[in-house]
Amino acid sequence: MPSGAAWGEIVDVTQRASVDALVAGVEPGGLDMWKRMAALLNERAAALRPYGIDMGYHNHNMEFKPQGGTTGWEVLLGELDPRLVFIELDLGWISAAGLDAAAEIKRLKGRIKMVHLKDIKASTTPNYTLQQDPVEVGLGKLNWRKILPACAEAGVEHYYVEQEPPFSRDRFDSMKLSHDYLARFAG
Numbered sequence: 001m002p003s004g005a006a007w008g009e010i011v012d013v014t015q016r017a018s019v020d021a022l023v024a025g026v027e028p029g030g031l032d033m034w035k036r037m038a039a040l041l042n043e044r045a046a047a048l049r050p051y052g053i054d055m056g057y058h059n060h061n062m063e064f065k066p067q068g069g070t071t072g073w074e075v076l077l078g079e080l081d082p083r084l085v086f087i088e089l090d091l092g093w094i095s096a097a098g099l100d101a102a103a104e105i106k107r108l109k110g111r112i113k114m115v116h117l118k119d120i121k122a123s124t125t126p127n128y129t130l131q132q133d134p135v136e137v138g139l140g141k142l143n144w145r146k147i148l149p150a151c152a153e154a155g156v157e158h159y160y161v162e163q164e165p166p167f168s169r170d171r172f173d174s175m176k177l178s179h180d181y182l183a184r185f186a187g
Contacts, residue, residue, distance in 0.1 A: 015165075019130045026062050034063070034072035038079030045084035056113060058088040064097035065128035077108075087111045092118025092134065092164065095142055098126025102146035105154050114158040115151055117182065118142075134164040136174050138181030148185050 026033065045055035057080060063073040089112050091101040105112060119140030121133035138144060151159070161178045163171075 023062060023129045031067050031070065031072065031075050034075040035079055038076050038085075041085050042079075042081045045081070049084065054086060054113075055084065056086040056088040058116075059090050059093055060130055061093040061097035061132075062128050062130065064094075064099065077111075082111050086113035088114040088116070090116040090118065090162075091142060091147065092116065092120050092132055092162070095120050096124050096126065096132040097128060101142055102150045105147065105150040105156075109154040112151075112154050112156050114160065115156050116160050116162045117178070118162050118164065119178075132164060134166075135168075136163060136181070137161060137178035139177065144181075144185070148182075 029036075041055060041057060048055060057076065059073065063076060064071050087108055089101075089105065089108065094101045094104055105115070117137050119135050119137045119142050121135045122141045124131075124133045124141075134140075161175070161182070163174055163178070167174065
């Protein structure tokens, strides 16, 4: 069995290969793939609704890649029925795509039910390939003084603090840092 450091390197390489394969699989689908996905989500959400099950869509950063004068994200927003499918907005991935999270939250007022509160380092280069430099909430480049009020105004119901790997410190220490930062805004 490899040592801890070697095992981490194997996991990182394997995970990156899986992510690269996922990104490569989405590319050929183009905008039609996003339209088909929205139709499928609408269909499934309508079928689940009578059972009291709501359906949401959680973004990454692949949706924001410019294609044919638009993006997969814009196609999804245009095609998803807001009465059936809510948005679970991941703020780290929004920011990794180079967008302003607070502006996107304001734009989607009434459609966002959940948010993933994530922060990324300033070193994260805008991209559409599932890459980011994660950091605890409050230690990165996201503007929480704008984001949190925008979430409240947009009607967000559920907040999830999340941090992507690789982890630079113990996960419980990371949770505490994020909690302590966000607690400043509680009131």
